Amino acid sequence: MGVKVIIPTPLRVYAGKRDSTVVKATTVGEALVSLTTEFGDLRKHLFTDEGKLRSFVNVYVNDEDIRYLAKENTPTKDGDTISIVPSIAGGSGLFYCRR
Amino acid sequence: MATVPVLKMSAEIAQKIREHGARGYPNECCGALLGRDADETSAATTGGDVLLPAREIFALFPLVNRRDDSPHNRFSVTAEDVRDSEKAAREKGLDVVGWYHSHPDHPARPSQYDREHAWPWYSYIIVSVANGQPQEMTSWRLSDDRSEYACEEIAIRDSAAK
Numbered sequence: 001m002g003v004k005v006i007i008p009t010p011l012r013v014y015a016g017k018r019d020s021t022v023v024k025a026t027t028v029g030e031a032l033v034s035l036t037t038e039f040g041d042l043r044k045h046l047f048t049d050e051g052k053l054r055s056f057v058n059v060y061v062n063d064e065d066i067r068y069l070a071k072e073n074t075p076t077k078d079g080d081t082i083s084i085v086p087s088i089a090g091g092s093g094l095f096y097c098r099r
Numbered sequence: 100m101a102t103v104p105v106l107k108m109s110a111e112i113a114q115k116i117r118e119h120g121a122r123g124y125p126n127e128c129c130g131a132l133l134g135r136d137a138d139e140t141s142a143a144t145t146g147g148d149v150l151l152p153a154r155e156i157f158a159l160f161p162l163v164n165r166r167d168d169s170p171h172n173r174f175s176v177t178a179e180d181v182r183d184s185e186k187a188a189r190e191k192g193l194d195v196v197g198w199y200h201s202h203p204d205h206p207a208r209p210s211q212y213d214r215e216h217a218w219p220w221y222s223y224i225i226v227s228v229a230n231g232q233p234q235e236m237t238s239w240r241l242s243d244d245r246s247e248y249a250c251e252e253i254a255i256r257d258s259a260a261k
Binding site: 008009010011013041044045055056058065085086087088089090091092 | 129172174176177178195202203205209210217218219245
C-alpha cells in the first residue's frame with residue numbers, strides 16, 4: 001500500500017492511459033518526483049524547466065490544497081490520495097500559434 | 100504524418116459561447132466545455148492525415164472570470180471551479196474536454212500567456228468580440244512539447260441531426 005496519485009484526464013496519455021498510480025512517498029514532493037520518474041513525459045506539464053511546480057498546477061492531499069499545508073513538503077502516508085488539478089488562465093496578447 | 104483534430108458542436112452550443120462573449124464584453128468570459136471523444140476506432144484516415152477521434156461538445160458550464168485586476172485581457176478559472184466543472188460533467192456522463200474564453204477587441208488567436216497556462220489534450224475555444232459583437236470563433240490544442248498551438252477544426256452540426 002502506498003500513496004495513490006490520480007492522474008488528470010488531459011495527462012493520461014503521458015502515463016500509459018492510466019487514471020492513477022501508486023507510489024511510495026513520505027511527502028508530496030517525493031510523490032511527484034516518483035510519478036514523473038515513472039512517467040517522464042508528464043514532467044514538462046507539471047514542472048517548469050527550472051523544476052518548479054507550474055503556477056497553474058494545484059495539488060491536493062485528500063482534498064486539502066497543499067498551498068495551505070506545507071506545499072511540496074506536505075507529509076503523506078500510506079492510503080493518502082493525491083489529486084492534481086489545473087487552474088485555467090489565459091488572455092489576449094502576443095499571438096502564439098500556427099494554422 | 101499530420102493529425103487534424105475535429106471539434107463538433109451544435110449551432111446552439113456555438114451560439115451560447117458567442118452570446119457569453121458578448122454579454123461579458125468588454126471583459127473576457129470563460130467556461131468549461133463538457134463532452135466526450137468518439138471511440139478511437141471511429142478515427143478515419145484520409146489523404147495521408149490521421150484524423151483523431153472526433154470530439155463533441157454536448158453542454159457548457161459557464162464560469163465567472165476570477166481576474167478582477169485585468170479582466171479585459173485576462174481570465175482565470177480557479178481549481179475549485181475546475182473541480183465544480185468536472186463534477187457537473189460527471190453528472191451528465193461527460194468529461195471536461197476543454198475551455199472557452201473570449202478575446203475582447205482582439206483576434207481569436209491564442210496568446211503566449213494562453214500557451215504558458217495550458218495543457219495538451221484540452222480544446223481551447225477562443226471567440227473574438229469586437230465592440231460587443233461576437234466575431235470569429237476558433238479552437239486550439241497545445242502540442243505535446245508545449246511549443247505551439249495547432250488549430251482544431253470546429254464542425255457545427257445540424258441541430259436536427261443527432
